[in-house]
Structure formats: C-alpha cells, structure tokens
Amino acid sequence: VAFSAAEVQEMTETAGGVIVWGGSTNIVPADDVPIRYEYPLKTNPRGKMLASIMAKKKAAGSDICVIDIPTGPGAKVADETEGRILAGQLIELGKRLDIKVECALTYGGFPIGRDVGVNLEVAEALRILEERDGSGSLVLKSCAVAGIALEMAGVAARGEGADAAMRLIQSGKAHQKMLDIIEIQGGDAKVKSSDLPTGAFSYSVEAPEDGYVISISNRPVIDIVRAAGSPADHGAGIHLHKKVGEPVKKGDTLYTIYADKEWKLSKALKIAEETTPVRISGMLISRVA
Template structure:
C-alpha cells in the first residue's frame, strides 16, 4: 500500500500572508484524497499543522514525492527541507454560517463574532472566505452591538499589555483618508518627552500609499516582539511599532490585507480595528482624529459625527476614554506622499528645519495638545503651548531618536531612482485636490511596497500657479512603475483642479 505522505520543499513563492501548498495533479496523495485546486488542505508535519490553499501543478516543477510550500506556509509550519508531511481535507469552517447569515441580513451575535474571529486567527479562512466576511461588513453594514462584539473578539484573539500600576496610558489614531498625514511620530515624541506613556502600535497601509508603520520602517525597526515592545516602552515611555508583529489584535492585519486587495473599508470593522488595538496595547485614554473633506474617507460632518459616536460607544464598552476631534480633510498634509517621502517631512518638523511643512507641524501640534491635556501633562488649554515648547526646544527630537535607537537604530530613508515633474497646463488657482486620486497615483508609482516611491506636492489649495509650474513630482524605484503612474495621471488629470482667475 502506498504511504500517504510527501516530502516538503520550499519553493520560495511569496503569497503574502496566505499559506499555499503545491502538489502535482498526478501525485498519489492528490489522487487518493481527491484534492481539487483551491481546496483547503490540512498539513501535518511532526507536532505542527496548518491549513493551506492547494494549487495544482502540471508538469515537472515538482516530483511525485514532493509537496511545495509558499513562504507563508513554510514559516507557519516551521518546516525544514525534506520533512515528511501528511495531508487531508481541512474540516469545514463552521463559522462561515454566521458570515452567510450576515450576507442575508442576520446580525452577528456575540457568539458568532467570537467564532468568526477565532477561525480567522487560526488560519481556517481562505482568502475567498475572508473576502466574504469583509464584504458582509462593508457599506456601514454593522450596527453598534455587532461592532462591539467583533471588537471584543479581536482583543481576545491576541496578547494584551497590562502596564500594571494604574497609570494613564495615552494613544492617538487618525481614521485616515489624507495622503501624507504622518503626525503620529511627532505626537508620540512630544508626549513621551513630557513623561506620558504612549505604547503606539500602527497598521500598514490598507488603501493608502503609506501607513505609520510603513513610514517608520524607513527610519527604524518596527517589527518588535511583545517582550521587546514592553522593554522599549519601559525604557523610553513610548514606542512606534507595527501592531502585526506583537500579536495585538492579530486578526486585524489579516483582515486589512483582504480589505486592501478589495479596496473596501467597513466603518464597523474600522472601529473594531482601532479600538481593539488600543485596548490590547493597554491604553486608557485615546484621541481620535477624524478628517472631513469632499475626497477624504469621511466626507461630511454628519458622517463624522456618526463615526465619532461609534468610536466613543465601542471604546467605552471596552473600558476606554475616547475623545474625538474633527479636522480639515480637504487636501494632503505635508509634501511627501509615500513611506520615505513622509519620513523626510516628519524629520524636518522634529528637527525644526526652516523648510519643514507648516501644515504638518501645526496639525501635529494641535493633536499633541489634546493628548497632553488628556494625559494630565498640563492643565486644560495649556497643551498647545507645552507642545510647541517641547518641539522648539529640541526635546521632541531627542526623544524620537531615543525611541528609534531603543527599537534598533535610526537610519536614513531611501531615495527613489526615478522622478518625473508634473506641471500645470493652465494658469489659475488651485481649487480642488482629489485625495483619492493623489493616493492612487502614489500607489501606482510603487508605494508603500517600494519605500522610496510616491509623490511630492508643490502646491496647496488657494495657491496661484502659472502654466508650466510644477504641481507635483512622482518618485519610483522602477521605470515601469513610473510610466504606469503617468498613464494613470493622463487619464485622471483632475487630481489637482486649476480654475482660471476671474478678473
């Protein structure tokens, strides 16, 4: 009788976070088990097991005795070249019943949310099933009770910091939608320089050209272990880490990956993402910035107020004190859009350089002022003066360097090989900036995966420009990506709308 095992081999194929196994269609395991392409397969090797998506191989890429693993599968299984493994059909994902129910209008229960999040965390959902979950949550389809259920389940699925001494632990978050809005590192540096505890974890980009974790990764190490993050915070009072590396609400980064691929954001899932990470980080007081603008993620004051209520209600249900502020979301913040370009902006602000983007500086100071007051570092209405003093004295820059050095060292962000200046085709006034088109343009140039890619803004709303004057500069690491972005701009020239002046 033929033994039902195969030898494992590493194929070096990057499937991002989805584990994939590859088998010949005519190998004895594939035939005896009746496996089909895109089926879910449980792989057991030694004491470890994972569930992976099956891709069928035709031809001689693999021998009959071998199964190939993607990089994600190899890492999760902890495999070594030549290990023996057995394979069987993965058991049905029972929690998909709750997802199907939601698609047909049945609200998530607390039990349903817990089962779904547990199965996602255990790797039982394929990308197709994750897409169904993301779709079920989209279009503001979650009520506040469902959002609270999902948030609590996401917290339970990961590790959680307990700072133990009853101290105030502050945090901040921006709901996004504004290219270049990289205030967080500045806020963290000023807050920590004033003695506040701020264990800041951030996500990578979902639909934007950069998240705070992407930008900080051009400057220092952000993939910190749970133990390392605690050590950095205990030493410096703060950190700037990627949330996915410390298993704080770990299902969030799995869901974000699919949201990014689908270009979908769910208001309820976004609230669950934000609040679950703050609870897991051990925060007690959280400031949330909600930019509002015609092309921002939140487009009206009414929608902003609804989101603010959802954030406050969910936070309070899980023991957080939440304060929200509504800010201007009409145009990009700073000059750079993309990880390295945004890093150069925030460095200029922290170093008090004369050419630092004033809008990024002012926005960061306003947010920091509220954080300082929430955290008890100063009296009410004294936060702005304290924030300015800390920044201008150089103490914020000193603290930022100390945090980066504690995380692994401070380095210089990369510079792109290719650039192209986009100029105005008419004389007039900058009347509109389309944040979504600008973000898309930077993404097509390669951001955030290509760290130095993106664009630099040269104008702001209300500026008078001449025909031929630079509007923005594209940055790319590859000539093909630069051309791709330029083709997109040719089809979307109203990324920056210029109106003729009325005499």
C-alpha cells in the same frame, strides 16, 4: 522590523513612547489577515473598522487614546456629522475596554503636508523636527491632535495642549525624543531626513498655465501613490510643490512622482494624466463646444 505586543509595551515604558504601524507588530494577528485582503479590494465595513482600531489600542496597553478622524471630500469619512457618529462609537467602545478615548475631527478634504508615501512622509516629519519649523498645516494639525493627548494625560492645562506640543517642537525636545524612540526600536539614532531615499525614478508635472491651485483631490493622489508602488516600495510617493491657494506660473513644477521601479512610474503617470490630481488655472476646467 517587527515586534511583539510585549516588546512594544516594554519599549513604551522605557522611552515613554513608540511609533508602530499596527499591521506589522503582530499585536492582533486575527485582525491583520482580513486587512491584507481588504486592502486591495478597498472594502472596510464600519463595525470591522471600529473593532480593528480599538483592539490594537487595547493590545498595546493604551489607557488614553486620541483618534484623528479626517473628514472632507475624498476622505474616508465624508462630513462632520458622519465623523461625530464615528467618534461617539469609538468613545463608547473605549469605555467598555477601559480606555479613555477622545477624537479630533480634522479637515482632510485635501492632503495635509506636502508628501505622500512611506519614506517621503517620514522624511517630512523628521525635517520638521530637525528644522523646528512650526509654520505649516501639517505641524498645526499634529500639534492640535497631540495637544489633546497632552491635556488628557494632565501634562498640559485644558486649552494649552497645542501650544505645549508646539513648544516641544521648537525646543528640539520632540526631535530628541523621536531619535530615542528610533534607537530603542533598533534604528539609527543619528538618522537625518535627508538619509531617507526617494525612488530612483521620478517625473515632475508642470503647471500648464498661470493661475492658482484651486484643488488637490485625495482620491487621485492615493491612486497615483499606490500605482507608483506604495506602501510596499518605500521610495514611492508624491511630493506636492504647490498647495491649495498658492499662485503658480506656467511651467512651475506642481508635483513630483517617485517610484522604485520604472514600470510602476509609467503606471502612476498614466493615472496622473487621466485624473488631474492638482487643478490650477484661470479656473477653466474645460471648454465644451
């Protein structure tokens, strides 16, 4: 589906919220064309990125805005210092556009949540809302960021936003609102997380030995997911069965790669073999003799 900026505004006023992916709304057409070429080239100059982010907020009619800036090894922003500079620039730009901006510097040194890829990520988010389970890192992070928005909007007192967001999940209100938003955007309001298909082709990678997960690297994960066909193929992606710090036994599934096309799965697997995105073991990376 694709909506105009005016439609997005109207839907926002009716349902109290929308979920849109910038590039498909045609909100800022002058921005989308360069992005289409930058994406495969992996270039994205800083000034361009700032303008691109804020132009969309303005066009969508936002007056309050929280921007999540994940930092850490392999994230777009390498460290906290760089994140603070970027945050300052976004806030400054917001002032000129009359949008109140706050930024959340979060840890993005490894993937948050267990799923990467279009359908996999949507299913993971829906599952959390359905099960009302607030135990994982993804929920904690989402509530921390959403909590800032609730505090800025005056819906929650300062310092109580994250708890308020968590209560919305646990009461089931967040799930109902999500279904309302899906309906107003023309989707199936009865959709369940289990309805979202993952790619027909999949391969599970096993732990080569007993140990602990010592690292999950962003860069290889992104490269694998793209090779598997994401974001064009909605079923493509990775499910991480184990996260950093978890103990594993030899033969346990570390992660599963999904793809809509078999040849893309092969391509993704080749990258997985070359890059070892999930490192486990008795901490021995390699033996040099």
